[in-house]
């Protein structure tokens with residue numbers, strides 16, 4: 001599962017930060033940078049305060065059924081002006097700037113983010129690809145200067161730098177629209193010194209790409225804003241393909257039990273509600289992967305967005321008696337699938353006995369042994385993932401070894417089991433080993449139904465995957481039923497107009513027609 005938010009700093013690999021060119025300029029620039037920074041800090045702080053205090057963003061155009069309000073706990077947020085029934089589009093927004101990820105540049109169009117069978121490559125920089133001349137032309141205003149830079153620089157800037165450069169170029173062309181960027185929350189004072197230093201180093205790289213006169217402090221501020229406000233652009237199946245800045249949607253706060261989700265059609269972002277919403281209820285999306293254990297979600301939200309999540313899901317697992325299945329062991333009693341608390345790494349006790357809240361049996365295990373098995377299964381998983389592109393059969397064998405260890409030890413919804421199953425489904429499908437792919441895919445539907453709300457798109461997508469597998473196995477009736485169930489969810493999570501929803505509806509129509517012809521019920525003319 002890919003979180004809809006960008007891991008902005010993670011995107012920038014160590015190689016870029018430790019690039020000698022960047023270090024050298026940085027050393028020479030050090031004193032100047034801190035002085036400039038100091039002079040700018042007061043100005044920046046007052047600007048930020050003005051922005052955060054501004055429920056005064058008068059020209060903010062949001063959807064018809066929402067308004068912005070400031071709260072003491074979360075700052076600005078978006079709220080419903082009326083009751084909203086399930087599956088509506090709450091906000092739709094084109095990106096202020098968006099770029100395709102480095103490893104997807106030859107797979108997705110840098111203009112519309114579509115994934116056609118064939119792409120045209122920019123013949124000057126050889127880096128960006130487009131689905132059509134039309135897309136290339138419409139992106140040219142953005143790409144023109146960038147293209148020259150890519151040709152000039154040996155080291156191609158990573159996606160995070162490319163997106164910042166696009167923002168800065170837009171700034172010099174259209175100062176008014178830049179207010180939307182300045183209005184984003186910086187959380188500047190909450191970043192660690194080492195993060196600010198990384199931003200300072202990366203600013204040098206940005207300045208190599210764009211001719212700008214922005215002071216060092218302003219640049220750092222921009223990095224802070226993007227870290228807390230940028231989105232991973234996802235493909236229709238919720239896999240990350242790029243990074244984008246959506247200035248209105250960035251006003252929506254987080255919950256691990258969100259009433260809405262961000263889905264994308266190309267680079268257009270749509271916020272759709274997967275639960276009915278009451279008048280004046282806050283609109284929420286998730287900033288993190290909801291398959292992660294609560295402790296990890298909280299840690300990520302705190303490190304990245306500087307808040308302690310107090311949603312009902314996080315609070316539920318503050319109580320020891322509630323075991324989070326996302327990192328749980330499984331009950332050893334036959335037929336009992338209850339989650340069992342995993343060993344605490346800080347606990348020195350070897351033999352652990354816990355009472356299963358479902359079957360009431362005492363479950364005992366050796367903490368060191370369990371930890372070793374988990375570690376071993378992760379090692380096999382990683383070996384399998386490293387072999388993915390070289391040798392699919394060996395990759396499967398390593399992943400199967402990982403799964404073998406996990407299946408009797410970990411809860412079915414444990415994040416490690418989910419990851420292994422997902423990779424196995426992909427590999428078995430590539431190998432056309434449909435029965436194995438089917439068995440994992442069916443299990444994953446159950447897991448997602450257990451973890452997520454009824455209308456979560458991942459359930460719809462897994463039903464679609466399962467339906468396709470079944471059709472490949474000529475199990476038409478069950479395959480069609482899975483596709484129908486998938487369509488019902490996608491109509492809510494993605495909407496009728498989304499290309500994915502339309503393609504599932506088309507497959508269904510086509511299959512119904514084929515089956516009718518086969519059964520002689522339909523005149524093919």
Ligand SMILES: C[S@@+](CC[C@H](N)C(=O)[O-])C[C@H]1O[C@@H](n2cnc3c(N)ncnc32)[C@H](O)[C@@H]1O
Pocket residue numbers: 052073074075076077184185187228229250251252253254255304305306307308309310
């Ligand atoms: C993308 S911004 C959302 C809009 C923001 N509240 C504002 O005023 O601009 C992310 C920031 O909002 C705040 N935030 C978002 N969700 C929150 C939550 N559930 N609890 C507390 N603060 C939250 C945090 O400060 C976070 O860094």
